[in-house]
Amino acid sequence: MAEQLGGAVTDYRSIAAMWIRASLAYPVSFWVMTVGGGLTTALDFVGLWLMFHTIDSLGGFTLTEIGLLYGASGIGIGIADLLIGSVERIGAHVRMGTLDTMMVRPVRLLVQVCADQFQLRRVSRIVQALVVFAWAGWFVEWTPARVLVALEMVVAGSVIFFCLFVIFSCVQFWTADASEFANAFTYGGNTVTQYPLSVFPRELVKSLTFVLPLAFVNWYPCLYLLGRPDPFGLPQWLQFAAPVPAALLVVLSAVVWRAGVRHYTSTGS
Amino acid sequence: MSLIDVKDLERTFVVRRRNGRFARTRTEVRAVQDLTFQVGAGEMVGYIGPNGAGKSTTIKMLTGILVPTGGHLQVAGLEPSRRRTELARRIGVVFGQRTTLWWDLPLRDSFELLQKIYRIPPDRYRTNLEEYVELLSLGDLLDTPVRQLSLGQRMRGDIVAALLHDPEILYLDEPTIGLDVVSKGRLRDFLRTLNAERGTTLLLTTHDLQDIEALCRRVIVIDRGTAVFDGDLADLHRHGGSMRTLVVDLVDEAAPIVVAGAVIRRVEGPRQWLSFPTDASAAPLVAAVAATYDVADLSIQEPDIEDVIRELYSR
Numbered sequence: 001m002a003e004q005l006g007g008a009v010t011d012y013r014s015i016a017a018m019w020i021r022a023s024l025a026y027p028v029s030f031w032v033m034t035v036g037g038g039l040t041t042a043l044d045f046v047g048l049w050l051m052f053h054t055i056d057s058l059g060g061f062t063l064t065e066i067g068l069l070y071g072a073s074g075i076g077i078g079i080a081d082l083l084i085g086s087v088e089r090i091g092a093h094v095r096m097g098t099l100d101t102m103m104v105r106p107v108r109l110l111v112q113v114c115a116d117q118f119q120l121r122r123v124s125r126i127v128q129a130l131v132v133f134a135w136a137g138w139f140v141e142w143t144p145a146r147v148l149v150a151l152e153m154v155v156a157g158s159v160i161f162f163c164l165f166v167i168f169s170c171v172q173f174w175t176a177d178a179s180e181f182a183n184a185f186t187y188g189g190n191t192v193t194q195y196p197l198s199v200f201p202r203e204l205v206k207s208l209t210f211v212l213p214l215a216f217v218n219w220y221p222c223l224y225l226l227g228r229p230d231p232f233g234l235p236q237w238l239q240f241a242a243p244v245p246a247a248l249l250v251v252l253s254a255v256v257w258r259a260g261v262r263h264y265t266s267t268g269s
Numbered sequence: 270m271s272l273i274d275v276k277d278l279e280r281t282f283v284v285r286r287r288n289g290r291f292a293r294t295r296t297e298v299r300a301v302q303d304l305t306f307q308v309g310a311g312e313m314v315g316y317i318g319p320n321g322a323g324k325s326t327t328i329k330m331l332t333g334i335l336v337p338t339g340g341h342l343q344v345a346g347l348e349p350s351r352r353r354t355e356l357a358r359r360i361g362v363v364f365g366q367r368t369t370l371w372w373d374l375p376l377r378d379s380f381e382l383l384q385k386i387y388r389i390p391p392d393r394y395r396t397n398l399e400e401y402v403e404l405l406s407l408g409d410l411l412d413t414p415v416r417q418l419s420l421g422q423r424m425r426g427d428i429v430a431a432l433l434h435d436p437e438i439l440y441l442d443e444p445t446i447g448l449d450v451v452s453k454g455r456l457r458d459f460l461r462t463l464n465a466e467r468g469t470t471l472l473l474t475t476h477d478l479q480d481i482e483a484l485c486r487r488v489i490v491i492d493r494g495t496a497v498f499d500g501d502l503a504d505l506h507r508h509g510g511s512m513r514t515l516v517v518d519l520v521d522e523a524a525p526i527v528v529a530g531a532v533i534r535r536v537e538g539p540r541q542w543l544s545f546p547t548d549a550s551a552a553p554l555v556a557a558v559a560a561t562y563d564v565a566d567l568s569i570q571e572p573d574i575e576d577v578i579r580e581l582y583s584r
Contacts, residue, residue, distance in 0.1 A: 011385070011386050014382055014385040014386060015382065015386070018378065018382050021378065022371055022372070022373040022374050025373040025374065025414065026373075097364075098367070100329070100334050100364070101362075101367065101369045103332070103333070103334045103357075104333075104334070104357050104360070105387075106355070106386065106387060107354070107386050108354065262336075265333075265334060265336045265350060266335075266336050267283075
């Protein structure tokens, strides 16, 4: 098992390295895209910042507190998008037949699909989120327990976004083209988590906890980092529970992925 | 035991067609049925048939991409769809119409990546690469980005890519499609050498009868999902009763040519068409015609695979 996983990681790195080299075959294009993408994401937070010129708090949260939420969610989706964002191209692989060429190689299909078209420039998004998180983190009173929860948040958050990417992209095994469907949940989810959930109705927050567990990406752990009680009065243990929904989603995405591949191998289109 | 063992193989597809706003009809299409054949190690087999006969479906099942709906299938002792990744190390696949090489990078980079993911030992990789590059004269092209290669060069690159890990079986799907005569010839020579020296088993699908003639002693013809012929190429011609055509351009218009061993098919001014059995030599016929008539030009038309198969069915 560990050996298999190690092999998968090695294969992933080899394939991703090829795509990095391939993208550097057009250096101008690479840098224009990287800098352009970096500027776009950098401006993203400026919008929130400008908003706070006219308001003092949003849902009871200050700008630095929202920066923490924003940064944490951005790091999570940034890492997931960098490492496995290409999974949303499953439909294209099905239509163009490239899935077949991947299937006759001795590398796990998911590894190949995720490493395909690896785009190093997606790093810029992680950098931007890290900068915002570091700035907002300056105002947090750090304790060893809070550092641990912060680390747990980043890992679990990435894993949750990972799984959402995989699960919703798998729909394309049946539809052959619906990459926007996955985006609604992943990038859409990211947008929702950029705001303190206290601005949303209780029912929505509950479903973001127990149905589509995006609240664990940043909301609950950040409440702990900020030492704030839950505005909805939900139990405090939720603030440490992020690994649980992450683990459940891993199992679920493995099941969905397998079902998708089985559907492909049993219909051939 | 045979390397490829196919018995009563069946693959059906469900096709849903909309008719009207809500009504949908669900029809089952049998792409492959009652397909049985064995291929031994070291054989070179041509797998031919008209479009839509089930060739690609069979190859997909043999490589584990598609799960059969019935029958029995074993390749190198493995059930392909269950052990696909394991099987991948022991087979090579060349899809004629789509490349597995990295478009923007030099050929060499694609090969090096394959070395990594197939875990080919470095010395093994080096000897194989040297040998194949030499045989397919790709030496000067190793550092050229794949997108700058011609179709023929890219095809040769794809074939090297499929062979670096020493597969026991090489599947070639339309390997010579779109290639010029010289490239085709070179490729055939290479495949023959590969089979003779390494004992690699070859299964190729093609529309080009000359591929088969140059390479395969054995032919499996598939039509409507089932094997209708399995045997020698010479037998296929005899079986199908296909004919070659000698086109004679005479200096002047003349009465239909009368010559032993051929039948006149058509006359159009000074041009006449004579057909003769495929297993007969054209040389004595040409000599006989040239001895009696004033010939301006001659050419021979081979029956194409579609004709042979059509003949096979018209009886």
